[in-house]
Amino acid sequence: MIHQYINNGYYIVLDVNSGSVHSVDPLLYDVISFLSERIPDSEKPFQIAQSLKDETAAALKEKYSQEEIREAFEDIQELIDQEELFTADIYKNFVMDFKKRQTVVKALCLHIAHDCNLACQYCFAEEGEYHGRRALMTFEVGKKALDFLIANSGNRRNLEVDFFGGEPLMNWQVVKQLVEYGRSQEEAHNKKFRFTLTTNGVLLNDEIMEFCNREMSNVVLSLDGRKEVNDKMRPFRNGTGSYDLIVPKFQKFAEKRGDRDYFVRGTFTHNNLDFGKDVLHFADLGFKKMSVEPVVAPDEEPYAIKEADLPQILEEYDRLAAEYVKRHKEGRGFTFFHFMLDLTQGPCVAKRLSGCGSGTEYLAVTPWGDLYPCHQFVGNEDFLLGNVDTGVTNTAVRDEFKLCNVYAKDKCRDCFARFYCSGGCAANSYNFHGSITDAYDIGCEMQKKRIECAIMIKAALADGSDE
Structure with a gap:
């Protein structure tokens, strides 16, 4: 999955599945854009077919020379070979094991x-x-x-x-x-x-x-x-x-x-x-x-x-x-x-898939010792998990949160931001849609913009120019 955008003069290409970010020129940006509509995510590196190269060159001939397009394809093929472009979703195969994981x-x-x-x-x-x-x-x-x-x-x-x-x-x-x-x-x-x-x-x-x-x-x-x-x-x-x-x-x-x-x-x-x-x-x-x-x-x-x-x-x-x-x-x-965005390592698999860990790894405790999935659920008796005396007794709610991940949310599966925001806030999802596996739509749009800005900032500060 490829996500592309232009922000403050920077042409950004994000390979969603690998997390690779590329700050490119308009030529490479346009060629990748043309290819992304025609190339599916691949389980392994592949060679771009000559017929697709010819189709791309014909489509962009008014903007770029054949030599420029040929050089662009060399750069793109190198990124594909390095598994930094058009890569497979490396997380979807973890989902079942992830759901069964023991949490503390x-x-x-x-x-x-x-x-x-x-x-x-x-x-x-x-x-x-x-x-x-x-x-x-x-x-x-x-x-x-x-x-x-x-x-x-x-x-x-x-x-x-x-x-x-x-x-x-x-x-x-x-x-x-x-x-x-x-x-x-x-x-x-x-x-x-x-x-x-x-x-x-x-x-x-x-x-x-x-x-x-x-x-x-x-x-x-x-x-x-x-x-x-x-x-x-x-x-x-x-x-x-x-x-x-x-x-x-x-x-x-x-x-x-x-x-x-x-x-x-x-x-x-x-x-x-x-x-x-x-x-x-x-x-x-x-x-x-x-x-x-x-x-x-x-x-x-x-x-x-x-x-x-x-x-x-x-x-x-x-x-x-x-x-x-x-x-x-x-x-x-x-x-x-x-x-603040770590493009070199980023969060672990659990964080990428389920976010803050509310309801499982992270709990809120009221003044009288009741346990809730997080501070925003406090006072909603449907989400009362137990007490500091008894521990977690409402295992059904805990298990519901355990299953809450980006692959359980229809709105997240095809979203470029899913491995950065990890599906967003469960409380906001519940308050607006009555389900922790939905998403707060206004919040999603803001989050996507913040991620785009954060990536642009990385590119701009790495650029070193004063413009």
Whole structure:
């Protein structure tokens, strides 16, 4: 399967099955385009038939000379021989074995606080309550969760625990206790915990910053961008904006953080379809690592992203990508999460086929110890998997998630992006279509554009020119 596109002046050819990416000239681009409609994916390298070469030359004779086309075919044949063009789908043969694989739990999202000190308008957690009562996780419940993770992680050594909410800093003492307990269990069980934290920053202070820089592998700092954008969607409960209080704290924290991982993470909505300006605003504030995600909301919400918004959104990603390249070449580069792409190795087979591992390898834990496939399913009793006391008892739901992969989704099978996005978010699929094996269509279009931009950026930065 071949995917071709032109982005910011770069002619990109992606061999989907092998993951090979080629930045080519217009001649090679046009010849491959002509061939891709006539050559099926091959189980092994093949020789292009002379009759097909003649047909191609005749079709393109008005644009290119016969000698140019002949040289193009030599280059294409070399790529085919190296299994970098028109290759077979190397993953489809793994599907049955993949479905039967033994899974272990490797990550937990601990809902340390079902409460929040902000009233973000788009919050899927209903201001931290998750369709239920406000609650803080006790140390005892959190300890059981870590014990559950250790007991169900098999031979896996590296384990991940994300302190999530609501707002985790509203239960800070328990966060510290659980980190201390986790560290105390590492040597005895041959495990290593990677703790992360997501915070809105309202309660951030020097003591918390110091602790996070010592113990947290990653910290996600929630901020939506420019002051007017952030304060419209992320106010306090009294309606006042949070930007002026939070930004100086985040700037101080990012400076103290040094080279340790962090992300300033925003959400864009129908209200700021020019979200690229918010990304650049983060960069201008001094932040080096950032992510701005599209809101996912029912169509009736005034801030929801509509299908009609897509053309503007896709153009915005293109503009942002061009500026991203420009700033990197000027020595003012930053990291944008959706433009991070590993073209040399990439994710393992399991990640390529099933993504985040929700419901199997990754679970969410409520303040009272209930287990759900991920934080977005919390409160939906149909997806209640069990409890930290009993373990996973609803094996039917777990097995449903185990079977959720790109070959189980009709919309993914012929999509060029399937091995990059791994089928997208199961929760978004369920919320819009009532099935975890469908796909959130608006999200798919944005994801495909982000992948195209990320590949273009690789080509542009490898190019080395200042244009």
